[in-house]
Amino acid sequence: xxxxxxxxxxxxxxxxxxxxxxxxxxxxxxxxxxxxxxxxxxxxxxxxxxxxxxxxxxxxxxxxxxxxxxxxxxxxxxxxxxxxxxxxxxxxxxxxxxxxxxxxxxxxxxxxxxxxxxxxxxxxxxxxxxxxxxxxxxxxxxxxxxxxxxxxxxxxxxxxxxxxxxxxxxxxxxxxxxxxxxxxxxxxxxxxxxxxxxxxxxxxxxxxxxxxxxxxxxxxxxxxxxxxxxxxxxxxxxxxxxxxxxxxxxxxxxxxxxxxxxxxxxxxxxxxxxxxxxxxxxxxxxxxxxxxxxxxxxxxxxxxxxxxxxxxxxxxxxxxxxxxxxxxxxxxxxxxxxxxxxxxxxxxxxxxxxxxxxxxxxxxxxxxxxxxxxxxxxxxxxxxxxxxxxxxxxxxxxxxxxxxxxxxxxxxxxxxxxxxxxxxxxxxxxxxxxxxxxxxxxxxxxxxxxxxxxxxxxxxxxxxxxxxxxxxxxxxxxxxxxxxxxxxxxxxxxxxxxxxxxxxxxxxxxxxxxxxxxxxxxxxxxxxxxxxxxxxxxxxxxxxxxxxxxxxxxxxxxxxxxxxxxxxxxxxxxxxxxxxxxxxxxxxxxxxxxxxxxxxxxxxxxxxxxxxxxxxxxxxxxxxxxxxxxxxxxxxxxxxxxxxxxxxxxxxxxxxxxxxxx
Numbered sequence: 001x002x003x004x005x006x007x008x009x010x011x012x013x014x015x016x017x018x019x020x021x022x023x024x025x026x027x028x029x030x031x032x033x034x035x036x037x038x039x040x041x042x043x044x045x046x047x048x049x050x051x052x053x054x055x056x057x058x059x060x061x062x063x064x065x066x067x068x069x070x071x072x073x074x075x076x077x078x079x080x081x082x083x084x085x086x087x088x089x090x091x092x093x094x095x096x097x098x099x100x101x102x103x104x105x106x107x108x109x110x111x112x113x114x115x116x117x118x119x120x121x122x123x124x125x126x127x128x129x130x131x132x133x134x135x136x137x138x139x140x141x142x143x144x145x146x147x148x149x150x151x152x153x154x155x156x157x158x159x160x161x162x163x164x165x166x167x168x169x170x171x172x173x174x175x176x177x178x179x180x181x182x183x184x185x186x187x188x189x190x191x192x193x194x195x196x197x198x199x200x201x202x203x204x205x206x207x208x209x210x211x212x213x214x215x216x217x218x219x220x221x222x223x224x225x226x227x228x229x230x231x232x233x234x235x236x237x238x239x240x241x242x243x244x245x246x247x248x249x250x251x252x253x254x255x256x257x258x259x260x261x262x263x264x265x266x267x268x269x270x271x272x273x274x275x276x277x278x279x280x281x282x283x284x285x286x287x288x289x290x291x292x293x294x295x296x297x298x299x300x301x302x303x304x305x306x307x308x309x310x311x312x313x314x315x316x317x318x319x320x321x322x323x324x325x326x327x328x329x330x331x332x333x334x335x336x337x338x339x340x341x342x343x344x345x346x347x348x349x350x351x352x353x354x355x356x357x358x359x360x361x362x363x364x365x366x367x368x369x370x371x372x373x374x375x376x377x378x379x380x381x382x383x384x385x386x387x388x389x390x391x392x393x394x395x396x397x398x399x400x401x402x403x404x405x406x407x408x409x410x411x412x413x414x415x416x417x418x419x420x421x422x423x424x425x426x427x428x429x430x431x432x433x434x435x436x437x438x439x440x441x442x443x444x445x446x447x448x449x450x451x452x453x454x455x456x457x458x459x460x461x462x463x464x465x466x467x468x469x470x471x472x473x474x475x476x477x478x479x480x481x482x483x484x485x486x487x488x489x490x491x492x493x494x495x496x497x498x499x500x501x502x503x504x505x506x507x508x509x510x511x512x513x514x515x516x517x518x519x520x521x522x523x524x525x526x527x528x529x530x531x532x533x534x535x536x537x538x539x540x541x542x543x544x545x546x547x548x549x550x551x552x553x554x555x556x557x558x559x560x561x562x563x564x565x566x567x568x569x570x571x572x573x574x575x576x577x578x579x580x581x582x583x584x585x586x587x588x589x590x591x592x593x594x595x596x597x598x599x600x601x602x603x604x605x606x607x608x609x610x611x612x613x614x615x616x617x618x619x620x621x622x623x624x625x626x627x628x629x630x631x632x633x634x635x636x637x638x639x640x641x642x643x644x645x646x647x648x649x650x651x652x653x654x655x656x657x658x659x660x661x662x
Contacts, residue, residue: 103167103255108182110168110217112194113251114140114151117160120246124158134203138210140248141197141374143515144168145190156200162248167255168194184221184262188270193217195512197374198234198245205607207375209237211245212315212368214512216271220252222264227253238353238365241317285321285502288495296492299472307410307460308470309402312366312381314511323503324511325366325381326400327465329389331517334644339433341390343572344643346431347604348386349377370515373645383428384412388464389514391416391426399467399485401425403459403478415462415483423483425454431571439479452479465503468494520642527606531650532557532638534608539625539634539654542616546626553633556655559585560598560637564651567600568641571649590657594631597624598655606640606650621654629658 103109117138129135137153138160151164170190171182193214200208211234220228229251236243289310297303311319335341353365365379369386372378384400391398397417405411414426415436423436434454458476462469462485469491473481485491540550562585566578590596599621603611615621627634635655642648 108170109255111253114162115249143195222267237315325385328392330393345387351377387428399462517644556635564639600653603650627656632658
């Protein structure tokens with residue numbers, strides 16, 4: 001299609017501006033001079049256009065120009081081709097327009113590019129995914145100084161095709177002087193690393209933590225050309241923390257460019273001093289912890305069997321004081337109440353750290369918060385640490401308790417101490433709360449004692465970000481423990497100063513600062529409709545296999561919604577509401593002589609087939625799905641409740657009504 005003359009001149013002008021902006025002419029002149037000087041023999045005085053193009057292509061200049069070009073497709077043609085589907089919920093299907101980030105010239109940025117990976121040998125035999133085929137993917141998550149980023153998912157391969165750039169603001173929420181441009185010397189004192197977490201997502205949506213890496217970015221401050229490229233070797237997690245899983249090619253650059261770079265020697269000296277200081281603090285704390293433990297054992301020899309945990313290994317197999325896994329965390333406007341926070345932690349998936357081989361031993365792995373949130377699941381310690389941090393953020397006096405539950409299984413849970421002395425236990429895996437009333441073993445037998453309803457048996461120690469206390473009461477049974485933490489005859493404290501030296505937020509020895517929570521990206525109505533539709537198909541197919549027909553009652557399905565909303569409200573607030581209206585509506589919908597049966601169930605994942613197979617294991621649910629009788633009408637309702645970090649509570653209710661035939 002020919003363009004009118006004015007459009008041609010306008011297009012030429014745009015191209016000229018683009019080439020000028022990228023200084024392509026200057027780069028071509030440099031390449032031309034180098035090519036004549038290096039590659040042409042004295043007898044060849046002619047330089048063809050083809051030779052020049054080869055030289056430009058070899059130096060990547062043509063690729064740079066092509067990357068800058070953006071092609072816009074006409075969305076109207078695409079919309080005409082697709083047949084619109086009726087929907088009760090309207091979603092903006094327009095693709096997001098990628099806008100250029102406006103760089104504030106008064107701020108300093110670190111531009112981090114991930115330019116592919118290599119040597120991911122576990123995926124050496126992985127076949128090339130076919131177009132449109134669902135395959136396992138890698139996603140890279142970053143956290144730096146209260147900023148979080150995520151790469152585009154790329155297919156798992158031996159050389160994954162990562163090509164992402166992240167603009168990290170260097171002095172965000174720091175140093176107080178927000179209007180001042182940070183110089184190289186000031187940035188050298190910023191010891192926060194870039195935390196990178198690599199997650200694998202399989203074809204069923206299950207996530208696996210592949211690697212967790214702390215990138216030391218300050219090497220760019222001493223780079224000669226103000227750009228540095230590093231090959232980052234990622235190590236595995238848990239039992240594989242010494243095994244290489246792959247290499248990422250990373251390029252670091254400062255924007256705006258530094259007027260004056262530091263010498264590499266200064267940067268290396270600063271990093272060496274920090275490592276030396278950290279090692280000395282860790283050594284001193286270890287000496288103190290050993291002395292504290294010796295004193296604790298001298299109180300009573302039986303203390304040796306109590307679960308007093310001073311150090312815990314992170315996903316990289318590195319020991320940290322347990323107090324550094326907890327610190328006050330504010331959820332902004334994403335969570336409104338402590339009980340809602342408990343519900344959020346409860347709907348994050350539970351998964352024990354994987355163990356290679358048998359033996360029934362528990363692999364210890366206390367994840368850093370970013371790894372836990374990105375994977376969206378973790379062990380009971382991860383849940384308890386997060387819940388304790390959120391409750392501290394709400395201004396409560398919260399502690400993580402380390403002890404056992406039934407059959408001596410090690411467990412952690414959260415405890416809050418009220419100003420009136422009330423002790424409340426919070427189970428982070430279920431969201432349940434229990435009031436603790438201790439039994440007094442010295443009371444006469446006739447005195448009625450409170451019956452504990454909580455599942456905990458023993459408690460060895462409690463801790464938060466500032467305190468660590470070992471239980472030194474005659475018995476470590478929870479039901480007889482008195483949680484008067486100020487009484488040193490019952491709870492042996494560690495020095496607050498010692499804990500602060502290694503666990504305060506600014507300490508180089510502690511874990512990196514906590515990342516902020518992210519709002520959910522899930523559209524609850526759309527996901528609810530999708531799961532409900534898939535369940536209808538699965539139920540119809542299951543009944544067809546049994547030789548039964550399926551008739552759906554849409555009105556009855558809709559009437560189940562209030563019940564699901566009430567169940568979630570009760571889980572969050574412990575308050576039951578709206579049951580009378582639901583029962584009244586069902587009575588009206590079910591005619592005389594008919595029977596109604598309903599079965600609600602709750603999941604924290606969005607896989608409809610997996611949920612359906614779980615439901616069939618329940619005899620009550622199977623009775624509804626396989627219902628036989630006269631005028632059988634089936635109903636199913638799905639309600640997804642979203643929480644931060646794209647965690648969700650999925651409520652499903654199957655129901656049927658049929659004429660009772662004696």
